[in-house]
Amino acid sequence: MRSSRSFILLSVHLLILVLAIGSTYLLFFSELTRTGNLEDRRMFGKGLFGLLVWIELVMVSFVAPALTSGAISSERERQTYDLLRVTLLPARQLVLGKFLPGLLFVILLLFTSIPLQGPAYLIGGATWQEIILSTLLLVVTAAAFSALGMLFSSLIRHTLIATALSYAITIFLVFGIPIIAMIFLVLFGVIFTGGFPDSTPGAEQMLIFLGWLLVSITPLGAMIGSEVILMDQQNYFLGRLPLSNGNQAVLVSPWIPYLVIYLLFTFVAIRLSVQLVKPPDK
Amino acid sequence: MLYRTHRDYTAPDIQRGCVIILRMNAIELVGLSKSYGKRRAVENLNLQVFAGDIFGFVGPNGSGKTTTIRMIAGLLKPTAGEAFVEGYSAQKSPREVKRRVGYMPDSFGIYPDLKVWEYLDFFSACYGIEESRRHSLIEELTELLDLAHRREDLVDRLSRGLKQRLSLARVLIHDPQVLILDEPAAGLDPRARIEIRALLQELSRMGKTIFFSTHILSDVAQICSRVGIIEAGSLVAAGSLDELHLQVLPSRRVEITLLEQIDAAVSVIKGISGASNIETPVESNGSERRKIFFEFEGSDQELSSLLTALVTNDIPVLHFREQEHDIEEMFMRATQGIVT
Numbered sequence: 001m002r003s004s005r006s007f008i009l010l011s012v013h014l015l016i017l018v019l020a021i022g023s024t025y026l027l028f029f030s031e032l033t034r035t036g037n038l039e040d041r042r043m044f045g046k047g048l049f050g051l052l053v054w055i056e057l058v059m060v061s062f063v064a065p066a067l068t069s070g071a072i073s074s075e076r077e078r079q080t081y082d083l084l085r086v087t088l089l090p091a092r093q094l095v096l097g098k099f100l101p102g103l104l105f106v107i108l109l110l111f112t113s114i115p116l117q118g119p120a121y122l123i124g125g126a127t128w129q130e131i132i133l134s135t136l137l138l139v140v141t142a143a144a145f146s147a148l149g150m151l152f153s154s155l156i157r158h159t160l161i162a163t164a165l166s167y168a169i170t171i172f173l174v175f176g177i178p179i180i181a182m183i184f185l186v187l188f189g190v191i192f193t194g195g196f197p198d199s200t201p202g203a204e205q206m207l208i209f210l211g212w213l214l215v216s217i218t219p220l221g222a223m224i225g226s227e228v229i230l231m232d233q234q235n236y237f238l239g240r241l242p243l244s245n246g247n248q249a250v251l252v253s254p255w256i257p258y259l260v261i262y263l264l265f266t267f268v269a270i271r272l273s274v275q276l277v278k279p280p281d282k
Numbered sequence: 283m284l285y286r287t288h289r290d291y292t293a294p295d296i297q298r299g300c301v302i303i304l305r306m307n308a309i310e311l312v313g314l315s316k317s318y319g320k321r322r323a324v325e326n327l328n329l330q331v332f333a334g335d336i337f338g339f340v341g342p343n344g345s346g347k348t349t350t351i352r353m354i355a356g357l358l359k360p361t362a363g364e365a366f367v368e369g370y371s372a373q374k375s376p377r378e379v380k381r382r383v384g385y386m387p388d389s390f391g392i393y394p395d396l397k398v399w400e401y402l403d404f405f406s407a408c409y410g411i412e413e414s415r416r417h418s419l420i421e422e423l424t425e426l427l428d429l430a431h432r433r434e435d436l437v438d439r440l441s442r443g444l445k446q447r448l449s450l451a452r453v454l455i456h457d458p459q460v461l462i463l464d465e466p467a468a469g470l471d472p473r474a475r476i477e478i479r480a481l482l483q484e485l486s487r488m489g490k491t492i493f494f495s496t497h498i499l500s501d502v503a504q505i506c507s508r509v510g511i512i513e514a515g516s517l518v519a520a521g522s523l524d525e526l527h528l529q530v531l532p533s534r535r536v537e538i539t540l541l542e543q544i545d546a547a548v549s550v551i552k553g554i555s556g557a558s559n560i561e562t563p564v565e566s567n568g569s570e571r572r573k574i575f576f577e578f579e580g581s582d583q584e585l586s587s588l589l590t591a592l593v594t595n596d597i598p599v600l601h602f603r604e605q606e607h608d609i610e611e612m613f614m615r616a617t618q619g620i621v622t
Contacts, residue, residue: 075391078391078392078393079387079389079390079391080391080392080393081391082352082355082357082385082387082391083385083387083391083405083452084408085357086355086356086357086380086383086385087380087405087408087409087456088377088380088381088408088409088410088456089408089409279359280356280357280358280359280373280376281352281357281358281359282359
């Protein structure tokens with residue numbers, strides 16, 4: 001991060017966001033101003049907010065693992081790994097010293113883009129709580145993806161393979177699971193029938209739990225799921241889902257289990273990386 | 283064995299009346315072995331390197347030098363046995379060993395975007411050296427290794443010889459007593475090689491123990507106080523050059539220069555046991571001096587008695603000397619070209 005690479009990355013990131021938000025705003029907002037419908041404006045603001053968060057999520061998915069997946073393997077490749085291992089530097093410090101700068105740089109990218117939420121906020125598309133919550137989810141996602149890159153970097157000797165594996169998992173989590181979930185839901189006919197057809201109450205509850213779990217382990221699912229609960233039920237923490245027997249299933253808003261799962265994963269991945277860096281070669 | 287005791291001295295040592303000084307083992311390898319599956323890279327290595335030694339670790343490619351060095355530095359786990367540095371086990375007390383060892387691998391790892399002083403500053407931080415001390419320390423080290431004028435240069439722009447000096451500076455950053463260097467002169471031009479050799483001697487004078495692997499036998503002959511020859515993972519010979527000579531080449535070549543009475547001298551030499559291959563080449567430059575060469579298998583005392591016998595017989599001896607040890611010959615005799 002000593003070179004101009006970080007500056008260029010930051011500038012390109014902000015430029016993409018400004019172009020996306022600016023062009024969307026200019027294309028649609030003049031039309032909305034003419035009609036004067038406040039609800040339409042609010043929904044447009046929501047769209048702007050969602051677009052920005054989605055672009056940020058894509059950025060986090062690609063940049064966070066890239067910054068850490070070469071952290072240890074590149075030391076091996078340039079033959080400095082042994083030089084570090086014979087120093088008094090503890091393995092934990094070595095791993096954290098590689099993990100934190102990468103993560104902090106992604107956080108810097110996220111924080112510098114917060115002012116771009118301004119238009120969405122001003123036209124009522126996002127509250128400050130939603131902005132904080134989305135930033136928190138993105139930061140935790142960045143931590144987990146950085147830790148994933150770190151883990152592969154400690155495990156695999158070659159940076160290229162470590163990066164490819166990190167990307168495979170992040171892309172699966174961000175895009176793969178939602179696509180599989182969509183296919184799953186279509187196959188079970190939930191979308192077309194509006195419920196779980198021909199199922200016993202137990203099976204229905206099980207399917208709801210599995211769906212909730214699936215939503216809670218994917219960044220996109222957790223964000224959309226939490227936003228849907230917030231919009232429909234104005235509740236940040238709990239959501240209620242009507243069951244076919246007339247009762248309601250109460251579920252914790254997906255962002256909460258998401259934070260717990262991803263923070264736990266981050267912790268475990270970093271611990272494993274430390275263990276992998278620690279012992280002498282076998 | 284942390285200290286050399288009286289048991290480690292031979293009878294001739296004591297007969298010579300040498301002063302027994304207890305020397306600490308800087309490095310001790312006890313039954314050190316390393317296997318990769320069925321292949322044995324290092325097998326039952328037992329070796330002592332005394333404090334203050336410059337120990338040359340010689341062996342053909344693939345003989346297990348780097349594997350041994352990595353086990354001493356705590357980078358590789360032995361399959362059996364243990365490596366000790368100043369009494370601390372590299373496997374059980376790695377932190378204590380790291381404090382005492384400066385390790386230089388056979389490859390030069392670089393951070394291309396760091397300057398020379400930043401590279402040293404980074405590693406001094408890795409060794410936990412306080413920030414307030416680092417500046418003066420880096421100045422001292424760059425002066426010692428003649429890198430002061432390149433302090434602001436990027437590491438990547440240094441020549442191989444200067445990179446090797448920088449590596450030595452890095453090795454010395456935490457002031458270790460034991461330096462473990464893997465092929466420090468490999469790939470250097472003759473000047474850089476001579477300079478590195480001089481630096482190693484200077485470091486030895488500063489009290490450092492130096493254990494280095496090399497292929498360059500002339501370096502070993504010039505600077506090493508003790509040598510170990512490894513082949514196919516086993517130590518085939520170890521000791522000072524003299525001891526090594528006795529181990530590997532049981533006979534030594536003796537040269538005597540006389541003024542006259544060459545036949546009488548030859549008959550005296552023939553009369554002692556252990557002398558063979560006696561040659562009396564004719565001097566081609568018309569000199570009055572005559573030389574006798576012969577192979578001698580026997581102790582220093584027996585060789586000394588021969589000189590006494592020559593003098594007692596009134597044979598005018600001008601020079602009496604043992605020829606220099608040829609390390610290449612010793613190496614070739616000790617090794618058989620086996621590679622694991």
